[in-house]
Amino acid sequence: xxxxxxxxxxxxxxxxxxxxxxxxxxxxxxxxxxxxxxxxxxxxxxxxxxxxxxxxxxxxxxxxxxxxxxxxxxxxxxxxxxxxxxxxxxxxxxxxxxxxxxxxxxxxxxxxxxxxxxxxxxxxxxxxxxxxxxxxxxxxxxxxxxxxxxxxxxxxxxxxxxxxxxxxxxxxxxxxxxxxxxxxxxxxxxxxxxxxxxxxxxxxxxxxxxxxxxxxxxxxxxxxxxxxxxxxxxxxxxxxxxxx
Amino acid sequence: xxxxxxxxxxxxxxxxxxxxxxxxxxxxxxxxxxxxxxxxxxxxxxxxxxxxxxxxxxxxxxxxxxxxxxxxxxxxxxxxxxxxxxxxxxxxxxxxxxxxxxxxxxxxxxxxxxxxxxxxxxxxxxxxxxxxxxxxxxxxxxxxxxxxxxxxxxxxxxxxxxxxxxxxxxxxxxxxxxxxxxxxxxxxxxxxxxxxxxxxxxxxxxxxxxxxxxxxxxxxxxxxxxxxxxxx
Numbered sequence: 001x002x003x004x005x006x007x008x009x010x011x012x013x014x015x016x017x018x019x020x021x022x023x024x025x026x027x028x029x030x031x032x033x034x035x036x037x038x039x040x041x042x043x044x045x046x047x048x049x050x051x052x053x054x055x056x057x058x059x060x061x062x063x064x065x066x067x068x069x070x071x072x073x074x075x076x077x078x079x080x081x082x083x084x085x086x087x088x089x090x091x092x093x094x095x096x097x098x099x100x101x102x103x104x105x106x107x108x109x110x111x112x113x114x115x116x117x118x119x120x121x122x123x124x125x126x127x128x129x130x131x132x133x134x135x136x137x138x139x140x141x142x143x144x145x146x147x148x149x150x151x152x153x154x155x156x157x158x159x160x161x162x163x164x165x166x167x168x169x170x171x172x173x174x175x176x177x178x179x180x181x182x183x184x185x186x187x188x189x190x191x192x193x194x195x196x197x198x199x200x201x202x203x204x205x206x207x208x209x210x211x212x213x214x215x216x217x218x219x220x221x222x223x224x225x226x227x228x229x230x231x232x233x234x235x236x237x238x239x240x241x242x243x244x
Numbered sequence: 245x246x247x248x249x250x251x252x253x254x255x256x257x258x259x260x261x262x263x264x265x266x267x268x269x270x271x272x273x274x275x276x277x278x279x280x281x282x283x284x285x286x287x288x289x290x291x292x293x294x295x296x297x298x299x300x301x302x303x304x305x306x307x308x309x310x311x312x313x314x315x316x317x318x319x320x321x322x323x324x325x326x327x328x329x330x331x332x333x334x335x336x337x338x339x340x341x342x343x344x345x346x347x348x349x350x351x352x353x354x355x356x357x358x359x360x361x362x363x364x365x366x367x368x369x370x371x372x373x374x375x376x377x378x379x380x381x382x383x384x385x386x387x388x389x390x391x392x393x394x395x396x397x398x399x400x401x402x403x404x405x406x407x408x409x410x411x412x413x414x415x416x417x418x419x420x421x422x423x424x425x426x427x428x429x430x431x432x433x434x435x436x437x438x439x440x441x442x443x444x445x446x447x448x449x450x451x452x453x454x455x456x457x458x459x460x461x462x463x464x465x466x467x468x469x470x471x472x473x474x475x476x
Contacts, residue, residue: 051389053247057423065466068423171385175326178389182324185363188423189440192430192466202427202466228364228430228440 003038007149010034014156024180025187026210026220027160028059035134035153036061039146042114042137045071046122046157047080048130050181051174055084055130058184063191063202070109071133074119078105083119083131089151091118092141113137120154124162127170129177132157183221190224190234197234204240212237253390268391268398269296275387276380278372279352282306283360283395285368286321295368295399301350305371308346315343316357317369324366326389327357331377353377358392360399363426365441367399400441404448428462435473446472 014034017027028046035044045060045068055075057068074080079090079102094116098106109117118134132154134142142150161180162168168176187209194205213223215238226232256271257264265283273281280302283295291310297303309315320327329335332348332355347355354374360367370392372380380388425447432443447465450472451458464470 050393051386052250052253052393054250065424065463072423170382174386174389179325182361182363185422185426188426189363189365189430189433192427192432193434193440194430195427196431196434225364230439234430234434 003040004145006034007038010038011152011156014153014160018156018159022160023183023213023220024160024163025059025183026213028157029061029206029210031132031153031157031160032059032061035132035150039134039142039149039153040136040138041118041134041142043067043070043135045133045135046130047071047074047084047133048122048161048177048181049084049128051178055080056181056184058130058180063206065202066112067135070105070112070114070135073105073108074133076104077102079117079119080131080133083121083133084128087121087123087126087128089118089120089147091120091147091150093117109135115139116141118142118150120150122154122158122161124158124168124173127173129158129161129173183224186221186228187224189228193227193234194237198237207240208237211240249386249390253387253394257394264398265296265402266298268395269298269302272370272388272391272395273298273302273372275391276372276384278356278380278384279375280305280373282317282371283368283399284309284317284321284371285399286318286366289318289322291318292368295395301347301352301375302371302373304350305347305352305355305373308343309371312340312342312346314340315347315371316340316355317371318357320357320359320369321361321366324359324361326359326385328379329356330354330379333377347373351375354379356380356388358388360392360395362396362400362444363440365396365400365429365439365444367396367441370395400444401448403445404452406448406452424462424466425458428465431465432472435471443472 032044043061046058047055048058049055057071060068079093083090095106095110114135114137116136119131121131122129191202191205194208195202209224210220213220227234257267269281280298282297282302284306285292294306297306309318316327332344332353352373354377356372358370360369428447429440429443433440447461448458451461
């Protein structure tokens with residue numbers, strides 16, 4: 001059941017981010033985290049279709065490999081692919097019952113402890129860009145209010161992608177999608193370096209990058225680039241507040 | 245499973261008679277409906293070598309960029325952005341004074357540069373040209389983006405000593421666990437004190453040598469079952 005006041009605060013926070021100069025992956029990561037808290041689900045991930053048409057994870061509430069894989073699997077089958085292709089919400093699907101519909105995704109997700117999966121299409125002018133995906137371990141369905149909130153968050157994710165463009169043609173959009181996905185690759189490369197250099201897992205490595213960027217008023221993309229290229233040492237990032 | 249577009253493009257790449265590299269450029273020109281294509285490697289912002297070119301004019305376009313150090317490919321590589329000059333005549337050399345003259349003289353009327361890169365691993369650029377003015381539209385542009393992506397993987401695979409079959413599998417797998425592959429590259433980069441570009445090649449080389457999928461090797465690295473510095 002959605003936490004209404006948390007949801008409201010999240011929407012305000014996201015709107016605040018969007019009217020400012022923002023980093024797409026950073027904002028979508030924030031959005032994913034807020035989804036989990038406000039909608040009471042276990043994991044949230046945003047998947048975007050690149051120029052090739054293949055769906056790829058651009059942001060997730062968790063950077064644990066198993067979670068990322070569960071989202072990434074949905075480029076092949078699952079609620080995400082369906083939502084993306086049909087432009088329709090795919091919600092409240094009980095994974096235990098969808099073994100024939102999603103013969104690879106459903107059992108994998110169930111094995112990881114999830115009970116249900118939900119996807120909200122990210123649509124722009126009759127075109128699908130991707131989908132916002134939720135995984136839930138708790139029993140029970142998303143309420144009507146949750147579903148409305150989920151779609152709103154997916155729409156916000158779409159707005160983040162198009163980045164202030166008032167009129168966006170297909171050309172620019174494709175270029176932008178490609179750039180956003182490349183930006184994610186830079187972050188993965190930086191995460192690897194930080195993880196190795198500090199002996200932490202990918203989740204913590206990513207949080208370090210985000211926090212350090214924020215502490216030093218840098219864009220996440222810029223910091224990740226410098227770390228991946230070697231101009232900023234991966235071991236030199238600020239420690240997480242929670243580690244001190 | 246790859247998307248329809250990717251399946252089609254990979255199918256086109258697998259067909260034909262010529263060696264792999266040439267096919268890359270031929271297909272790039274075909275699916276972007278341009279007159280010719282070339283893939284240029286750059287390092288430290290400077291052109292180093294051509295992977296392939298389809299005709300004399302595209303060779304000239306690459307050659308001019310090596311010699312002059314300016315042009316659509318050089319810019320695309322440096323900026324990490326798509327660079328487009330749909331009308332060389334109208335631009336009147338305001339953009340790349342020396343390069344434009346040579347390209348125009350060779351018969352090009354429109355030139356385009358697409359960065360060939362994977363994250364911070366910037367390998368070079370895909371150069372496209374047309375013998376008539378006009379921008380790359382819709383599908384042509386999308387195909388150019390995808391071909392540049394494929395070119396990046398092809399270059400890395402070649403550097404790792406891949407066979408054609410191994411390369412196809414690599415492209416496919418990359419779509420699933422590309423996150424893990426790049427994380428692993430970051431880790432190996434620190435383990436061996438090498439650039440991420442080289443780490444990506446090393447991961448592929450290890451996969452090819454041991455007949456495993458790159459994503460499996462990557463997973464082993466990320467889950468800390470495999471270190472690259474333990475044997476050095």
